Amino acid sequence: MKKTYALLALIAIAILVAYALLPDRSFKEDLLPVPEGVTLDGYDDRSDGGASEASLSVNGGEAEFSCMLGADSVKFAWCGLLWNLDSQGEENYRNWTFVDTVFVDVEARGISEVIVKVWTFDPDVTDIGKPATFKLLLKEVPVKEGRQRVAVPMEEFYTPDFWYETAQVSKEYNKRHQETVARVEIVPGWNHPRGKKFTLKLYEVSFWGISNLYFGIVLVSFILLTIAAVGLRHKTGNDESKK
Incomplete structure (x- = not known):
């Protein structure tokens, strides 16, 4: 029996070594240049x-995106950039379950903060005919004058309270659903001054993560090894009890 466990341990080590040696375990999806579809x-x-x-333009x-919010503070004002990842309306969403970082290479003028928004399809609450019911994940990102490349951890994106109120959804529906990403937005920060023009020149907007293919193979392999080890132990226990 000890030899069998030793063999299972060697197989597990071999799987880990093979995983470590596999090339290109990460992936990157660029939104610039704008992908097909x-x-x-x-x-x-x-x-x-x-x-x-x-x-x-x-x-x-x-x-390059420029905007000046309307100066009348009595009225709501908004502007932004919108990438529609499902432009044909075929529910062909992006699976970004394993995305861990968003990179933005930007030259900023006249602005100190942008908000990056990721909208996901939530099967429990989303009405495709109502864009506001897609789950909103956002993160405020400080920027400085000039060019910079910022990295934003995906785990820091959150769903704001106002989304639940606007979509009339209970906060118990708090799953992120990164497996069905529909849209990405970049908008000015909450306190950007009215009547002040700003410009964002974007060189990169990309989403980086770990490839789920190799990870899935390793995970399934370890589950099978665990089942085999538990099964052998259970069989040994039954044999000893019969004696």
Whole structure:
């Protein structure tokens, strides 16, 4: 029996060594250049009677977005960049379960904070016809004047209280659902001044993570080894009790 356990241990070690030697266990998904099947748009509130003004130009792998929020503080004002990952409406969402970091390479002018938003399809609450019911994950990201590359841990993204109120959803529905990412947004920070123009020149927006293929193979292998070890121990116990 000891020889059998030793063999199982050697198999486990061999699996770990093979996993360590496998190449390219990570993956990266770039949103610039804009991938096939994805759309990138700049938007503002003018279609809803607002006075904000936004413009977007895309040149290959670079995107330049400028905006000035409407100066009238009595009115709501908004603008931003929106990547629609399911532009054809086919529910072909991105599986970013194992994404751990978001990288943004940006040249910022006239702005001190941006908010990165990730919208996911939640089968328990999302009505595809109502974009606001997609689960919102967001993170405030400080930026400085000039060019910088910032890394944002995915675990720091959170669902704000106002999303539950707006979507009329109980907070018990708190699963992130990173396996069904539908949209990504970048918008100015909460306290960006009205009437002040800002510009974001983006060179990279990418999502990095660990490949779930190799990890899944290793996980299944260890589960099978555990089942085998428990089964052998149980069989040995039964044999001894019969004696």
